[in-house]
Amino acid sequence: MTTPMTTPVTTPVTPGTRLVVLDMAGTTVADGGLVERAFLAAARELGVQPGTDDHADKLAYVRATMGESKISVFRHLFGDEDRARRANAAFEQAYGALVDDGLVAPVPGAREAVEELAADGRTVVLTTGFARVTQDAVLDALGWRDLVPLTLCPADAGGRGRPYPDLVLAAFLHTGAADAVRQVAVVGDTSYDVLSGVRAGAGLVAGVRTGAHGDDALREAGAHHVLDSVADLPALLRGAG
Numbered sequence: 001m002t003t004p005m006t007t008p009v010t011t012p013v014t015p016g017t018r019l020v021v022l023d024m025a026g027t028t029v030a031d032g033g034l035v036e037r038a039f040l041a042a043a044r045e046l047g048v049q050p051g052t053d054d055h056a057d058k059l060a061y062v063r064a065t066m067g068e069s070k071i072s073v074f075r076h077l078f079g080d081e082d083r084a085r086r087a088n089a090a091f092e093q094a095y096g097a098l099v100d101d102g103l104v105a106p107v108p109g110a111r112e113a114v115e116e117l118a119a120d121g122r123t124v125v126l127t128t129g130f131a132r133v134t135q136d137a138v139l140d141a142l143g144w145r146d147l148v149p150l151t152l153c154p155a156d157a158g159g160r161g162r163p164y165p166d167l168v169l170a171a172f173l174h175t176g177a178a179d180a181v182r183q184v185a186v187v188g189d190t191s192y193d194v195l196s197g198v199r200a201g202a203g204l205v206a207g208v209r210t211g212a213h214g215d216d217a218l219r220e221a222g223a224h225h226v227l228d229s230v231a232d233l234p235a236l237l238r239g240a241g
Contacts, residue, residue: 017204017237019177020117021168021197023067023188024128026211027230028110029138034098035066041094042087046078066212067190069129069154069161092134099137106142107210109231114147116234123177126151127167129192150175162192165200172200185237187230189213191221198222206233 025031039062040050048055058077065073070091074084098104114124125148128135132153139145150171154161157170168186178184185204186197189211197205198221206225207218215226227233 016183017185018122018179018183019172019175020122020124020185020187020233020237021171021202022114022124022126022230023190023193023211024126024135024138025130026066026189027187027193027208028107028114028126029104029142030107030210031099031104031138034095034103036062037098038091038095042074042091045090046083046087063212065192067129067162067188067192069159070131071154072161088131092131095130095134096137099134099141102141104138104141107230109229111142111144111147113231113233117237118148120234120238122237123150123175124148125171125175127171128153129161131155162188162190163195163199165196168196168200168202185233187227187233191217194218194221194223204237206236 022028025035036059039059043050043055043058048058061077062073071084071088074087074091075081078084078087117124130153132155135151135153139151152167152170154167157166160166168184172178172181172184181201182203184200184202185206186193186200186202187206187208188194189208190213194205194207204225205223206227207213207223208227208230209215210229218226225236227236
């Protein structure tokens with residue numbers, strides 16, 4: 001009896017990556033836990049008091065859904081649209097004020113990684129789950145307005161953020177940098193970032209250890225690789241082709 005041959009399972013690596021879609025907070029931007037601090041302001045706006053079980057439950061949900069569009073998070077937490085929008089407005093205002101206070105910085109090596117990727121002929125897009133006004137505040141604070149040719153927030157992709165694939169697909173469509181989604185690499189620090197890349201059909205999806213979620217969560221979401229930092233990405237892609 002002939003024993004059937006088996007093919008070893010290998011980690012997917014797609015040659016010819018032309019478009020790289022990078023998350024911001026936790027991946028390229030170190031914000032020192034500003035999301036949780038801004039959530040406190042949103043919770044207060046809706047009458048959720050620190051120290052209560054309700055506050056603890058809502059904060060746990062915020063932590064679990066890092067990377068998701070913030071308005072989607074608040075819709076889940078507060079139910080009706082009016083309350084969700086009030087919470088989101090308070091969150092964005094608080095986060096923007098913290099950014100203005102100089103409490104954000106690049107993840108070490110992030111800017112250099114973006115510049116290396118561009119030098120290698122790859123197009124880089126920065127994405128976020130924040131509103132455009134907050135994304136722009138972060139870009140201004142870091143002096144990154146001209147770092148990449150395109151930045152995207154959920155409103156730029158029809159309003160749906162992660163874990164939907166829309167931001168990745170919007171980057172693919174708007175840049176025209178890749179001929180197929182398998183030529184796209186997606187990198188983020190949360191399971192929602194990873195899921196968005198997997199659902200978009202990206203050829204390479206990587207998690208990084210500089211943000212919200214650990215190795216297990218990133219791999220369970222479908223990450224092909226888990227990197228110490230986005231600074232390791234150029235070398236990975238050069239090895240892939």
